[in-house]
Amino acid sequence: MINEIIVTQNELKDELEAIKRSSSCEHCARKEAVFQARSNMTIVGQTTDEQIDAILENRKQRGLHPVKHGQLKAFATQEDLRKVRKHFSDRHLHLAVKIPKSENNKAGDRACILCSDSKVKRKTTWMCATCHVPLCNKILLNEEEGSKTHHDLWHMANDLLAQHAICHEQLIKSRGKKRERPDGDNNCGDIQQEMDITRENERDEEVN
Numbered sequence: 001m002i003n004e005i006i007v008t009q010n011e012l013k014d015e016l017e018a019i020k021r022s023s024s025c026e027h028c029a030r031k032e033a034v035f036q037a038r039s040n041m042t043i044v045g046q047t048t049d050e051q052i053d054a055i056l057e058n059r060k061q062r063g064l065h066p067v068k069h070g071q072l073k074a075f076a077t078q079e080d081l082r083k084v085r086k087h088f089s090d091r092h093l094h095l096a097v098k099i100p101k102s103e104n105n106k107a108g109d110r111a112c113i114l115c116s117d118s119k120v121k122r123k124t125t126w127m128c129a130t131c132h133v134p135l136c137n138k139i140l141l142n143e144e145e146g147s148k149t150h151h152d153l154w155h156m157a158n159d160l161l162a163q164h165a166i167c168h169e170q171l172i173k174s175r176g177k178k179r180e181r182p183d184g185d186n187n188c189g190d191i192q193q194e195m196d197i198t199r200e201n202e203r204d205e206e207v208n
Helices: 002-039 049-061 071-077 079-086 150-156 160-174 188-205
Strands: 096-098 126-128
Touching: 049 079, 071 079, 071 160, 079 150, 126 150, 150 160
Parallel strands: none
Antiparallel strands: 096 126
16 A cells, blocks of 8 residues: 555656656747847847947947937937847847836836837836847737747847837737727726736736
8 A cells, every 4th residue: 555655656746747847848948949039130240249348338428328219210220229139149138127116217117119109008117138128028918828029029120110010019909999989088098008008017027
């Protein structure tokens, strides 16, 4: 009887370890795929860590980094910023980090630069440590599991403006068709949008 219990326990342990390895492998596989995709962003010989360091330092001395206004257009059209965005190395990892809280931003959140516009926004508490722009680190409700986050797409996109248009359209679809507002009611749509943003922020908080 004791031997049977021991055998059963060992079998359960082996099964549990197999499950852990399977889950870990799937997670690692996705991380490795993202790492490989980002590594391929930089064409060999195109830029070096030293060149990126020089670009960032030069922009900082001129008060141009971090970019404060027109971030999307700046990173899409300015060649030095394009190099920064596309360069990935051990020194410039483009890690997702928390947006610092401040007196003017006590929640520590901002609208994702890749999917938001002046009217429809998705706030996030994450930003790229290298580019210093806010980027969603969680997929949208209508996106398939395993889809790349806006943080990933920001660094992989060749045409940043086109990618923004795609992500923004997906954001609109994820929130459903905009409701018709009754005459004189200017708040119901805004309230629903704020509820959607709050739920998305809560999900972003669960990442990492």
